[in-house]
Amino acid sequence: MAAAAAAATSQGPRLLRRISIANRPRPFRVVVLGQMGVGKSALTVRFLTRRFIGEYDPHLEKVYTCTRSVDGDAVVFEVLDTAAQQDEKSVEESIRWADAYILLYSVADRCSLNECLRLKFLVNAYGKRNRKYSVASPEGALSSNPVALVGNQNDRNLDRMVPLPEGVASAAQLGCVAFYEISVRECCDSVQTIFEDLYMCYKRPKKFRAIYPRRSVSECKVPPFPPSSLPPGSGPSGKEEMNGEGKEGRKGESEVKVESPARSKRIGRGSPSPKREAEVKKGQENSGGRRRGALQSIS
Numbered sequence: 001m002a003a004a005a006a007a008a009t010s011q012g013p014r015l016l017r018r019i020s021i022a023n024r025p026r027p028f029r030v031v032v033l034g035q036m037g038v039g040k041s042a043l044t045v046r047f048l049t050r051r052f053i054g055e056y057d058p059h060l061e062k063v064y065t066c067t068r069s070v071d072g073d074a075v076v077f078e079v080l081d082t083a084a085q086q087d088e089k090s091v092e093e094s095i096r097w098a099d100a101y102i103l104l105y106s107v108a109d110r111c112s113l114n115e116c117l118r119l120k121f122l123v124n125a126y127g128k129r130n131r132k133y134s135v136a137s138p139e140g141a142l143s144s145n146p147v148a149l150v151g152n153q154n155d156r157n158l159d160r161m162v163p164l165p166e167g168v169a170s171a172a173q174l175g176c177v178a179f180y181e182i183s184v185r186e187c188c189d190s191v192q193t194i195f196e197d198l199y200m201c202y203k204r205p206k207k208f209r210a211i212y213p214r215r216s217v218s219e220c221k222v223p224p225f226p227p228s229s230l231p232p233g234s235g236p237s238g239k240e241e242m243n244g245e246g247k248e249g250r251k252g253e254s255e256v257k258v259e260s261p262a263r264s265k266r267i268g269r270g271s272p273s274p275k276r277e278a279e280v281k282k283g284q285e286n287s288g289g290r291r292r293g294a295l296q297s298i299s
């Protein structure tokens with residue numbers, strides 16, 4: 001009897017530790033992938049610390065952890081900032097490890113967008129399958145975990161090689177759940193939004209399912225592009241509608257989403273009813289025909 005009591009006592013702390021580990025929320029793992037020098041470390045550190053730090057060790061590959069509140073959840077983010085020039089084996093490992101993916105390119109480097117196409121192919125090949133997510137999704141391309149395509153360094157407009165519409169079109173073509181064009185250097189909030197949206201896409205399949213079929217609306221906050229520069233189907237009459245056109249955002253805060261179900265849902269967007277459309281039209285006429293971008297209404 002005494003021996004059993006002694007055993008239980010010695011098991012106590014271990015048991016408690018096991019229980020506390022079991023109760024710990026599972027982290028949400030995001031991997032940031034992209035060509036060398038596109039700003040992966042800058043993006044990761046911006047998300048974690050809200051600061052922009054100019055230079056990093058290019059060989060450092062590290063998982064960072066932080067806790068954020070998203071949609072009422074205390075989310076433990078684990079972010080893997082991958083090192084440049086990884087061999088395919090380690091890219092594969094990173095992809096297998098993650099729940100969601102950020103494919104980062106620089107708008108000033110066309111090759112970096114091509115690299116994202118290659119990486120998306122690897123994500124499709126090695127990424128985890130999320131059953132709930134795949135059931136929610138009507139498209140085969142979205143049956144793996146969520147992937148966001150992000151164009152960085154859009155403060156470098158003079159060096160731009162990838163026009164915004166091309167980024168939008170690439171994201172749609174690759175089956176990414178969202179597209180953003182940002183400047184990590186100039187803006188912090190867009191970076192936070194990317195991670196939060198990925199979490200929402202991953203964790204809220206019901207919300208995702210509810211609004212996915214209505215994903216004809218994209219949101220953008222960019223200087224206007226001449227209609228001829230838009231890819232087919234991305235203009236206001238096409239599949240992806242540009243909102244907020246003609247309005248310049250704060251410097252570096254241009255942001256486009258091919259689709260961001262979580263955010264759209266939160267701010268009550270989706271296919272408007274005919275009555276709502278009539279109201280909106282009337283409102284536009286009253287405001288000189290300028291539409292408010294969804295992001296403007298939430299910022």
Ligand SMILES: Nc1nc2c(ncn2[C@@H]2O[C@H](COP(=O)(O)OP(=O)(O)OP(=O)(O)O)[C@@H](O)[C@H]2O)c(=O)[nH]1
Pocket residue numbers: 034035036037038039040041042043053054055056057058059082083084085152153154155156182183184185186
């Ligand atoms: N102008 C500008 N420069 C940026 C921006 N984001 C990052 N940079 C710069 O781009 C360079 C590369 O940034 P990193 O974060 O080291 O890029 P990385 O993708 O982690 O690079 P590797 O670790 O070599 O793969 C640094 O000099 C950053 O200061 C941005 O939004 N605008």
